[in-house]
Amino acid sequence: MKQFRNMALPYIVWSAVMIILPMLLIVMYAFTQKGNDVLTFRITLQNFVRFFSDPIFLEVLKRSLWVAVLTTALCLFLGYPVAYIIAQADGRKKMLLVLLITIPMWINMLVRTYAWVGILQDKGLINTILGWFGLGPVSLIYTDFAVILGMVYNFIPFMILQIYTSLTKMDKSYLEAASDLGANKIQSFLRITLPLSLPGVLSGITLVFLPAVSSFFIPKMLGGGQYVLIGNVIESQFLTSGNWNFGSAISLIMAVLIMISLYITKKVDKNGQSEGGK
Amino acid sequence: MKKLIQFKNIVKEFDGQLVLKGINLDIYENEFVTLLGPSGCGKTTLLRILGGFLSPDEGQVLFDGTDICDLPPYKREINTVFQKYALFPNMNVYDNVAFGLKIKKEPKDVIEQKVKRMLKLVGLEDYGQRRVNEMSGGQQQRVAIARALVNEPAVLLLDEPLGALDLKLRKEMQHELKKIQQEVGITFVFVTHDQEEALTMSDKIVVLKDGEIQQIGTPTDIYNEPANEFVARFIGESNIIDGVMVQDKEVVFEDKHFACMDAGFAPNEKVDVVIRPEDLDIVPKEQGKLKGVVKSVLFKGVHYETIVETRSGTSITVTMHVSEGKPVVNTEAGEKMSANDFYLDIEDIAELNEAGIIARADAQAWDATTEDWISIHKVEYEIKPEIGTYPVTFSTKAGTMVSAQMFVREANRIASKEYEEEIYAVNFFKKVDEIKESMALETDLRTWANASAWSLEDDSAVEITEVEYDFNAETIEPGDYKVTFKTEGYEYMVDTTDKHEVGEVVGLLFGPEDLHIMSKKGSY
Numbered sequence: 001m002k003q004f005r006n007m008a009l010p011y012i013v014w015s016a017v018m019i020i021l022p023m024l025l026i027v028m029y030a031f032t033q034k035g036n037d038v039l040t041f042r043i044t045l046q047n048f049v050r051f052f053s054d055p056i057f058l059e060v061l062k063r064s065l066w067v068a069v070l071t072t073a074l075c076l077f078l079g080y081p082v083a084y085i086i087a088q089a090d091g092r093k094k095m096l097l098v099l100l101i102t103i104p105m106w107i108n109m110l111v112r113t114y115a116w117v118g119i120l121q122d123k124g125l126i127n128t129i130l131g132w133f134g135l136g137p138v139s140l141i142y143t144d145f146a147v148i149l150g151m152v153y154n155f156i157p158f159m160i161l162q163i164y165t166s167l168t169k170m171d172k173s174y175l176e177a178a179s180d181l182g183a184n185k186i187q188s189f190l191r192i193t194l195p196l197s198l199p200g201v202l203s204g205i206t207l208v209f210l211p212a213v214s215s216f217f218i219p220k221m222l223g224g225g226q227y228v229l230i231g232n233v234i235e236s237q238f239l240t241s242g243n244w245n246f247g248s249a250i251s252l253i254m255a256v257l258i259m260i261s262l263y264i265t266k267k268v269d270k271n272g273q274s275e276g277g278k
Numbered sequence: 279m280k281k282l283i284q285f286k287n288i289v290k291e292f293d294g295q296l297v298l299k300g301i302n303l304d305i306y307e308n309e310f311v312t313l314l315g316p317s318g319c320g321k322t323t324l325l326r327i328l329g330g331f332l333s334p335d336e337g338q339v340l341f342d343g344t345d346i347c348d349l350p351p352y353k354r355e356i357n358t359v360f361q362k363y364a365l366f367p368n369m370n371v372y373d374n375v376a377f378g379l380k381i382k383k384e385p386k387d388v389i390e391q392k393v394k395r396m397l398k399l400v401g402l403e404d405y406g407q408r409r410v411n412e413m414s415g416g417q418q419q420r421v422a423i424a425r426a427l428v429n430e431p432a433v434l435l436l437d438e439p440l441g442a443l444d445l446k447l448r449k450e451m452q453h454e455l456k457k458i459q460q461e462v463g464i465t466f467v468f469v470t471h472d473q474e475e476a477l478t479m480s481d482k483i484v485v486l487k488d489g490e491i492q493q494i495g496t497p498t499d500i501y502n503e504p505a506n507e508f509v510a511r512f513i514g515e516s517n518i519i520d521g522v523m524v525q526d527k528e529v530v531f532e533d534k535h536f537a538c539m540d541a542g543f544a545p546n547e548k549v550d551v552v553i554r555p556e557d558l559d560i561v562p563k564e565q566g567k568l569k570g571v572v573k574s575v576l577f578k579g580v581h582y583e584t585i586v587e588t589r590s591g592t593s594i595t596v597t598m599h600v601s602e603g604k605p606v607v608n609t610e611a612g613e614k615m616s617a618n619d620f621y622l623d624i625e626d627i628a629e630l631n632e633a634g635i636i637a638r639a640d641a642q643a644w645d646a647t648t649e650d651w652i653s654i655h656k657v658e659y660e661i662k663p664e665i666g667t668y669p670v671t672f673s674t675k676a677g678t679m680v681s682a683q684m685f686v687r688e689a690n691r692i693a694s695k696e697y698e699e700e701i702y703a704v705n706f707f708k709k710v711d712e713i714k715e716s717m718a719l720e721t722d723l724r725t726w727a728n729a730s731a732w733s734l735e736d737d738s739a740v741e742i743t744e745v746e747y748d749f750n751a752e753t754i755e756p757g758d759y760k761v762t763f764k765t766e767g768y769e770y771m772v773d774t775t776d777k778h779e780v781g782e783v784v785g786l787l788f789g790p791e792d793l794h795i796m797s798k799k800g801s802y
Contacts, residue, residue, distance in 0.1 A: 196368055
């Protein structure tokens, strides 16, 4: 075993440099004032005070959370039936459907989002078709609808695949047993399938909520310049305003929020299990 | 008793393969019925059709007189204990058992009463709040039984429910299941491949094979009067001897006439005679109805399983010529070479070729220092399809040469009328080293002598069960040795309490009631 432990050493060094160090730098920036150099630290909480005392930022945070929750909920309600149908399909059909879900993920997210710009814009695909029937034009792009659509479109495969996996892992004999004990299809689903697929649902929620809450280029491209989410604020602090300290502080606040939500998810998961599950 | 379930000509096919070939079976109220058979016999398929998880391609399943084929499982008055229990992992023991009652929307206090009573019946009254996967296999088994029984079904189906338990627990659960069945007084349909389990628990056993019922009867019926050879062998190890029924109550086997209790066969009909090992007695040879030699004795815990051979099988003896046989050495080329003389059947000469000669002579050439194999370049021989001795010379490219003799003889085979079989082997030449280096001597002797045996009726292979020889492979010297190959003879397995010596000549005693005659046709 010893020699294997030594083999892990380069990886440990790599992780320290590439993962832990940047994190520490973010923490350092968040708690210091602008204009530091390596030698002089001016430790301060000013960045955090600024964020929580400015109603604009809080408004943006609230909106970001709301968009993320809405996206996650939509992904869940649209994704669960899809996952269920795929899990029920047999052999070749199942493979084909899983493939159809995964293929878009092979293409860069940015490119796919650009495609939606083309579809939704004022002279885009939808409005052109509507124009043939003498309808529209409807303004689609740069609305809440467009942003949510873009997010759901980009993140729903994560939800579907997680739920699909937990559904296929489930032993079919549970359903036979439920049917044997008098449960019809709906009852079997509600009492057996749904509770047993909860772990998949929870990891699906995590996988969708995390990128949704911090996404910045989907709102930028589909929501337009005025549509600001917390991801956009962080981005602009780093890239346009050049205030790395404030950007780092917001990132840190987001990280804490995400950690809290992960903790709650875990807790819910545990409770689900202590009812008698695995 | 009332007929509760009737299977009428059930046929089921999977991927073009007939799994059930027209099953007709009646199951009565309060019966403990066991479907017994080897894996793949269709027993589980039949059970799943009754449970409603499969529908038959043809035929009807009548429950209390009405066809239930189109009824989904949840509408049947039948509950199942699944092979791997299928307890719901997201619920505790109590909720698992209460599942069916909650679905039926029974009042809460009624549910509680019933669940508690059922947990008590299976001896788990204190385990209600346990998680199911924290329980042992035996406990999970009990929960599964309670979960099914709490719904007060008319029939309980059990699909190999004891298969996953260890031997001791399985025995315990067998008794417990029987007890529970008597207590609740409903029909149990039990599926197993374990004949002992079937014999101890059932009121009625249904033996299945390849989707067909072989026999239906009580455990005693099935054990004592198996309908055919398959049932006899499946139910327990048994002696099954070919015989002829000369007339009612008289059977001939081993050329002797014996009285038996069976009647109703055609005159001189060929039959199988079944004698259970425990029905045979070993007595001094002059008192026995048959005489034989003890071949082996195995201690089985409570008794000895003694094999007595009344007639030895077909045998053939060949001579093995062993020589010192040092290889030919070619110092110039640095090569060594060897070959053996060999015997050849006159009828094989027509098909003889170089490769065949090299193989028979076991001709080899190798590098003297590296021991790498060198291919044989040339085989020179002249042979006529007549009895005689012919030389053959093998040589390599480098010019190393070795010669051997080919002895052409009539085929050496012996036929046995008694067993309708024939055995064949040839004399052969070997070197001391080859015998000393043999890893599996009996197999090698069979290969070297080309020994084989076959049935004269249908040419199917007959196993050579014994190889006898009179030398010690470790210390063998050049010379001639006898090797004998033998097929299996008439052997009887006898369960005895006394230990007999191998080689002892003994008599076998049995009464007319110990002979069970079965038709060769195989139907019941």
